[in-house]
Amino acid sequence: MKNFSILGYGHIGKVHEQAIRDTENANLISIIDFNLPSDLDAITYSTLESFLQEDTTTDVVVIATPNGLHREHAIRCLKAGKNVFIEKPISLNVADAEEILAVANEKGLRVFSSMQLRFSPVVQYVKKLVENNALGKIHMVNVQCYWNRNRNYYKLREWHGTDDMDGGVLYTQFSHFVDIINYWFDEVKCVNSRSFNFSHSDITEFDDSGYVDFIADEAVGHMTYTTSVFNKNFESNITIIAEKGTIKIGDQYLNQMLYSDLKNVCCSNKVSTEQKNFHPEAIQEVSDALFRKNESILDGKFAVDLVKFISAANDFAKENKLHQMNAYEVSHS
CATH class of the missing domain: 3.40.50.720 (NAD(P)-binding Rossmann-like Domain)
Known part of the structure; x- marks a missing residue:
């Protein structure tokens, strides 16, 4: 003990x-x-x-x-x-x-x-599929996170919404989803990113939405995220499109198998769980x-990979905003 x-x-x-x-x-x-x-x-x-x-x-x-x-x-x-x-x-x-x-x-x-979330049975199941090459060549990995974080959320915790203490929605809200991609694949690299602030410009020091393009081993990856959904969280999911199957897992805690069509693999629908809290594990x-x-x-070495990915995504987003601003100034000069 x-x-x-x-x-x-x-x-x-x-x-x-x-x-x-x-x-x-x-x-x-x-x-x-x-x-x-x-x-x-x-x-x-x-x-x-x-x-x-x-x-x-x-x-x-x-x-x-x-x-x-x-x-x-x-x-x-x-x-x-x-x-x-x-x-x-x-x-x-x-x-x-x-x-x-x-x-x-x-x-x-x-x-x-x-x-x-690495301890979710659904996440572990997909990890084994990838390790055992049961999916064959993986073509695409898509991550979608559509959440709500309203004004009250940021008022309740004074450090939320600041660059120096919070760091942004990819760190505070969506880092677990990035981590799971890192967990499944050997090499994950961010190659482009854009970000936007749809509904928090007077609340947070960072953008609330965006997309990230990445490579996961040989697969093409794309992540779309936002905290600007009306009223309440909408959905969170990860989809894999592969040579020998299609699989989609979801819920905020990645504890549900939402879709599974796999060659020579059965019973994948049985891995879903109502457990949402994996902190004891x-x-x-x-x-x-x-x-x-x-x-x-x-x-901790795995946590460093997470920070590298999100830091790169944030850097790409800032560069793209700067390029867009410079292009606008040139076109209107």
Whole structure:
């Protein structure tokens, strides 16, 4: 059994708390945040500094603070001798992500990232199809994420909507979908991107919608995303078009098999699950990996690949906006 402490007790911190309590090989030691409730069944600290000075039993610190603080908090914990389990994204740029791993390597410690949708039975099923070449040559991969994030969402959390703390919708809302493409394929590379702000221009410092073109091994990939859907989330899905089949999985947590037509493969419709929360599986994976000292599908190196992809997408989007602006100025000069 490994001992966990949680840094940050907002919405996602509470999710991790319950996941730790629900996992047999994990034990919750403490929670670190200011203005914590007085009835928590854990040791509480109001600052990270006091925790790092006094704690002697924590094996893993769950970093559940705003995105823009992940680098600082992770490195401080690593330098104090703690392994870290960082909520997605591991950081908001590649240099920070690589620095986190470098410090961990120097200290002989582990970095994990919260990429819990990898434990969805549907995601695992498609992973095995790809690994076993059951789909043959994969031609296309399409990702669609049509969500709603209204004004109240951004008002509830003051750090949401900012470039330096939030980082944008690809990081905060849709990074799990990018991660699953990284999980299924050996080499995923962003080759182009465009972004737009349809309904949040007076709310966020970044665009709310866009598309990304990518290559996944030899397959052509395309992702369309938005947080501007009217009223509520509409749908999320990933479709694979391949030589020996077509498959579509979906729901916000990628726990549903929506369509399957596969050559010489049956019963794929049975892999769907009503389970949506895979955080306990992630906590168990981290605890097991530390106990057995084996590699993990949550290792930080995979989280760096995610940051590389989204950073490239954001860079392409900015370049295309600049080209469009310059073209407009030339045409009207």
